[in-house]
Amino acid sequence: xxxxxxxxxxxxxxxxxxxxxxxxxxxxxxxxxxxxxxxxxxxxxxxxxxxxxxxxxxxxxxxxxxxxxxxxxxxxxxxxxxxxxxxxxxxxxxxxxxxxxxxxxxxxxxxxxxxxxxxxxxxxxxxxxxxxxxxxxxxxxxxxxxxxxxxxxxxxxxxxxxxxxxxxxxxxxxxxxxxxxxxxxxxxxxxxxxxxxxxxxxxxxxxxxxxxxxxxxxxxxxxxxxxxxxxxxxxxxxxxxxxxxxxxxxxxxxxxxxxxxxxxxxxxxxxxxxxxxxxxxxxxxxxxxxxxxxxxxxxxxxxxxxxxxxxxxxxxxxxxxxxxxxxxxxxxxxxxxxxxxxxxxxxxxxxxxxxxxxxxxxxxxxxxxxxxxxxxxxxxxxxxxxxxxxxxxxxxxxxxxxxxxxxxxxxxxxxxxxxxxxxxxxxxxxxxxxxxxxxxxxxxxxxxxxxxxxxxxxxxxxxxxxxxxxxxxxxxxxxxxxxxxxxxxxxxxxxxxxxxxxxxxxxxxxxxxxxxxxxxxxxxxxxxxxxxxxxxxxxxxxxxxxxxxxxxxxxxxxxxxxxxxxxxxxxxxxxxxxxxxxxxxxxxxxxxxxxxxxxx
Numbered sequence: 001x002x003x004x005x006x007x008x009x010x011x012x013x014x015x016x017x018x019x020x021x022x023x024x025x026x027x028x029x030x031x032x033x034x035x036x037x038x039x040x041x042x043x044x045x046x047x048x049x050x051x052x053x054x055x056x057x058x059x060x061x062x063x064x065x066x067x068x069x070x071x072x073x074x075x076x077x078x079x080x081x082x083x084x085x086x087x088x089x090x091x092x093x094x095x096x097x098x099x100x101x102x103x104x105x106x107x108x109x110x111x112x113x114x115x116x117x118x119x120x121x122x123x124x125x126x127x128x129x130x131x132x133x134x135x136x137x138x139x140x141x142x143x144x145x146x147x148x149x150x151x152x153x154x155x156x157x158x159x160x161x162x163x164x165x166x167x168x169x170x171x172x173x174x175x176x177x178x179x180x181x182x183x184x185x186x187x188x189x190x191x192x193x194x195x196x197x198x199x200x201x202x203x204x205x206x207x208x209x210x211x212x213x214x215x216x217x218x219x220x221x222x223x224x225x226x227x228x229x230x231x232x233x234x235x236x237x238x239x240x241x242x243x244x245x246x247x248x249x250x251x252x253x254x255x256x257x258x259x260x261x262x263x264x265x266x267x268x269x270x271x272x273x274x275x276x277x278x279x280x281x282x283x284x285x286x287x288x289x290x291x292x293x294x295x296x297x298x299x300x301x302x303x304x305x306x307x308x309x310x311x312x313x314x315x316x317x318x319x320x321x322x323x324x325x326x327x328x329x330x331x332x333x334x335x336x337x338x339x340x341x342x343x344x345x346x347x348x349x350x351x352x353x354x355x356x357x358x359x360x361x362x363x364x365x366x367x368x369x370x371x372x373x374x375x376x377x378x379x380x381x382x383x384x385x386x387x388x389x390x391x392x393x394x395x396x397x398x399x400x401x402x403x404x405x406x407x408x409x410x411x412x413x414x415x416x417x418x419x420x421x422x423x424x425x426x427x428x429x430x431x432x433x434x435x436x437x438x439x440x441x442x443x444x445x446x447x448x449x450x451x452x453x454x455x456x457x458x459x460x461x462x463x464x465x466x467x468x469x470x471x472x473x474x475x476x477x478x479x480x481x482x483x484x485x486x487x488x489x490x491x492x493x494x495x496x497x498x499x500x501x502x503x504x505x506x507x508x509x510x511x512x513x514x515x516x517x518x519x520x521x522x523x524x525x526x527x528x529x530x531x532x533x534x535x536x537x538x539x540x541x542x543x544x545x546x547x548x549x550x551x552x553x554x555x556x557x558x559x560x561x562x563x564x565x566x567x568x569x570x571x572x573x574x575x576x577x578x579x580x581x582x583x584x585x586x587x588x589x590x591x592x593x594x595x596x597x598x599x600x
Contacts, residue, residue, distance in 0.1 A: 005031035025054040039220025039257040065094035079260030101138035119298030125347045141486035145174040158344035179534030224253035279319030296332045307337030361454035367490030388429035400445035481519040558596040
């Protein structure tokens with residue numbers, strides 16, 4: 001992606017054609033975001049600032065709040081909260097005026113993170129809750145996943161480990177459905193951190209190793225986060241040499257990326273680990289990073305980590321605590337940490353008054369069908385028979401039908417007398433399972449009662465596909481397609497063996513394939529190569545011979561300059577096509593493959 005951006009910059013620089021100038025501005029942005037993803041924050045800042053300047057000069061108003069948001073994120077990583085807040089405030093005003101809920105949710109999340117990092121936890125919590133509700137309303141699954149991880153991190157610091165785990169677990173489920181490897185990593189690290197804080201150090205290490213294996217390659221920042229957490233695990237397990245080595249590497253990696261706040265935290269833990277053998281040097285180093293005493297009442301990351309470190313220092317009788325300044329600092333940090341559960345209780349008590357009601361009936365029809373009634377799963381024992389369950393889903397997706405019309409589908413060969421009894425029993429079973437008002441009988445016809453309080457994933461999917469027909473902007477299309485990917489967890493009515501379901505199953509199967517191919521193509525165009533790969537692979541799970549998905553994977557590997565992976569993908573498709581249908585890949589794909597090999 002970086003080479004592509006640099007090549008585009010060379011080709012478009014100095015052009016007087018407006019469209020080409022727009023491409024130049026976007027290439028500057030892509031280069032900045034790619035450098036940020038690689039952990040080069042200062043270089044990323046330079047290119048994002050250039051992109052913002054270009055957009056302002058050209059009057060590309062839609063991109064200005066996007067770049068302000070992204071610049072705010074970089075400044076936050078660089079430990080510059082005041083500049084971050086200025087960028088966020090400007091961008092938030094623009095998104096609210098434009099009514100863009102997706103970017104508003106993202107910005108609220110970023111503001112929540114900023115407040116969390118700077119010790120304003122009482123402000124961070126309601127902001128993140130608001131961000132989550134905004135993301136859920138707009139249906140942006142990727143943003144929702146990010147916010148769930150942010151809330152998990154905040155709840156961890158507020159010591160509500162059960163609630164934090166629920167948020168990480170939900171984020172992990174969404175990230176897995178999206179195929180988003182970075183979010184899988186952060187949610188997994190969060191769960192590992194919880195295990196460590198609850199005293200399960202061995203399990204925490206195992207979870208961290210799984211998180212590492214789940215990634216193709218860790219960026220500088222992700223490797224630093226991983227090392228910091230692993231170092232704390234080794235420290236708690238009294239494996240001092242291992243702890244010192246990985247914590248030292250974490251400090252260096254955070255420094256390479258310019259992540260000052262995180263580097264300060266890593267240095268704190270490194271000096272704590274060194275304090276048993278080298279107390280004098282640890283005291284000197286720690287005193288350099290102790291904040292001014294007026295800051296000791298704020299639950300910043302430094303103070304929260306110091307509160308955790310204080311317990312370890314006391315348990316191991318570290319010489320650091322003989323220094324009067326450090327002794328007082330760690331005592332204050334530990335007392336501050338003891339106050340956090342009460343702060344959390346106050347925040348939750350306020351928030352619970354505003355919680356929305358859960359729909360009475362929640363219906364899942366993609367993948368294995370499932371119905372929740374008043375938050376309880378309706379299993380086969382509740383339906384009593386598969387026939388009653390299948391009849392419910394048939395009525396759910398149908399217009400109002402007479403008993404005879406329904407019989408032609410379910411019982412075409414039975415007598416009228418038997419039909420009357422069979423039909424009556426099944427309607428009785430449905431109503432008993434999910435409520436008397438679920439199936440209505442009006443004008444000699446039966447139908448599902450759509451005026452009841454219910455949610456149905458198919459209706460949400462249909463709405464998203466409708467919105468896609470009207471939405472042209474790539475960023476908005478990506479958001480909508482990501483929601484489709486999250487909702488369609490498998491074939492429509494996947495575990496129903498019924499001929500009447502086949503037309504709709506084929507319809508949604510085809511729609512899903514087209515959606516995944518478009519999403520993967522948009523990711524590739526946006527420089528998000530790993531997301532393109534994971535999405536195209538998702539599409540292949542529904543159809544291993546889908547040539548469009550193989551094409552995108554080959555193109556993605558070409559972008560990554562990986563000819564071996566390109567060849568492996570092409571050969572696998574070639575073999576699968578030959579074995580299944582006795583055919584060869586299309587000439588278009590073969591020619592593209594050869595052309596890309598020649599280029600790289």
